[in-house]
Amino acid sequence: MKRKVKIGLVGFGTVGSGVYELIKKNGAVISKRTDIELEIKTICDLRLDYVKETVSNINLTTNWKDLLEDDEIETIVELIGGIEPARTIIIEALKAGKNIVTANKKLLAEAGTEIFELSNKKSAKLGFEASVGGGIPCLQALKSGLVGNRIDKVAGILNGTTNYILTKMEEDGLSFAESLAEAQKLGFAEADPTFDIEGYDAGHKITLLSMLAFNKNIDYKSVEMEGITKLETIDTEYARSMGYAVKLLGIAKRSGNGVDISVRPTLIHEEHPLASVRNEFNAIMFENDMTGPVFLYGKGAGSLPTASAVVSDVIQIALKSDVEESAITIEGNAEIVLSSARNSRYYLRIFTDDKPGILQKLAGALAENNVSISSLVQEEYEGDHVPLLFITHEANEAGIKKSIEKINTFDFIKKPVMMIRIED
């Protein structure tokens, strides 16, 4: 006996229309596999004329409250994004006993506490697989496949736009601006790309991954985020010559009782699985006490990949009538490790004038904070500056930052120092 699950869909944009298309195309195979028949009963969107161009035989409304009042609808899929009105819709829906499936990483990462608490009251369930990693079932792997593990580290390429740009810079020698323009032309970057290139999107995703991995609340505002706008082709080229790739990584590590979490450009060795993730693909690596490393890779965005995650959540929620499973287990707030407690190797790129005595001053500024140099390349004079590329031995990040602050005040410095952490 097939069971019918009626869905209320809020937001018929890129992902919403993907969910519609997926169910239309693969509804039969889903029902064969799970005994569940999915039906979008009502779509809520402000652009009803636009929606009508695509769909038929589905109720349409511009008022989300209609979905809450419909007893037949058991799951509401929220795909409008942003904080409001998404937040109110989700909270009211959970209170009304409707299950919620959402792709809204911003909302959950920045203001998810109340939503997680409501969903933990278990009158309705929350699924948010689509909020991280698009079509890659990474939250499910974390919550369920790896449930028996202590997770020690999560590291991921969590944003396709920036990974596409970095791939172009590395492989084609394009500048950041040229790569961004190409990404925009191909639809991999938005007209206003700030959210992606400054690392905020990756920040939302590593925040959510970390809450699931470490079972602690993570304050999004305390996550250190650095984007890729200051990277230059010389960085990706030099990294490559040293056997490294530059990737924008979201990283969160268990560190004592705290969590060391950040989003920033990182040098990773070319043999590391994350180094070979190219173009718009995403990947997530978990390091776990029982399984060792587990790595997942796929398309991190797009209409149908994200719809695949939405539908998986709808099905999983429908199959689990047992309400004992928590949507997300959070015990208190994570203590966020300060960068002063972080030790690593670093790459420094310094553009200087071409005159004597400079290296001595730079070396002095580094030595002052116990930063010792592992390798140094001085490239040919280029335009109006000499590029100096340092790799340090393991050093304390606060020390490095103090040194950089001082170096930036030297009158022979042509551009603020670029520092990239090396992840070993």
Place this chain on the structure above:
Amino acid sequence: MKRKVKIGLVGFGTVGSGVYELIKKNGAVISKRTDIELEIKTICDLRLDYVKETVSNINLTTNWKDLLEDDEIETIVELIGGIEPARTIIIEALKAGKNIVTANKKLLAEAGTEIFELSNKKSAKLGFEASVGGGIPCLQALKSGLVGNRIDKVAGILNGTTNYILTKMEEDGLSFAESLAEAQKLGFAEADPTFDIEGYDAGHKITLLSMLAFNKNIDYKSVEMEGITKLETIDTEYARSMGYAVKLLGIAKRSGNGVDISVRPTLIHEEHPLASVRNEFNAIMFENDMTGPVFLYGKGAGSLPTASAVVSDVIQIALKSDVEESAITIEGNAEIVLSSARNSRYYLRIFTDDKPGILQKLAGALAENNVSISSLVQEEYEGDHVPLLFITHEANEAGIKKSIEKINTFDFIKKPVMMIRIED
């Protein structure tokens, strides 16, 4: 309120002791995440003195029927492997309403029909995540995370022993025999490695993956399997020089109404994610209509990684009180595509005498079956033979095989021709 799940464990070998260790170490964190407390109530093993060295406060028995008669035990974990008595234990347990979690790929792939049918009657559930990919939650990804997709292809490095051997051959230039000896020394290969190196283990795993991916019964005996014993260092070296890696792949593709399934050495391009999977690691790639490629990577064997999969299954079964989910959806038998219907590019390695007219005869034997040559390298005379390395254009596999049959009869041939398929 925590719910206690009592487990009966059959077989306290490598994986069984891993399950014990995992629950001991991470039981508290599991219970925090899921509200389920796992308890191994009884262990069944023939070597009770050995078991007693490790465990205390757990009932011990040598008779598996004791577990079936214990009403408190809700899930039985079968980790003895092989066909009998595992088959009888699982069938009797399912009939008695006990859930079953097993890592027994051989049993399920060769004789799983009755077990799948019983588990589909839904009086008890079956979990077998641990049977494929060790700690990689790949069956869960397939059944649940990708439930909304039509799966078009599954390809995997499914055996750590052979991947370790191939890595040694490729990276260190060792022979097959030397690499095998090293794998045995490090515990990555058994004293009798037949099962791994002939591809049977990978065959079991690709069979199970395919049944889940295509929802058809796959007859294990009809799966074409070729191991790695005939590979030589010249193959891995030449492949590398051409930008390819040699990997033992289990591959299954949807092909019309049928499934094209095989296990064999394959050349894959170095930029393909599967090419960078080194040493004892496993990886599985799904190609899906909605998500595109999804790739999972991790440790495919070992005590704790496999235990992680077992425990994940136990938890998932305990959480899903809804018995509507089928353990495995199978509708009829898959039609297995014959290799005569397969077109691909191929690598051919031919060892010949060093005398005139040979190339003409080889080229003629290939041309007879419409096999045209894309590239050819004749290496220096080596020992007693001249190595000739061909890459063909796309050709029909039956044609290639006919050509090879003929070539093998030529009196100047020093060793049977080695053919490796190129996966593009």
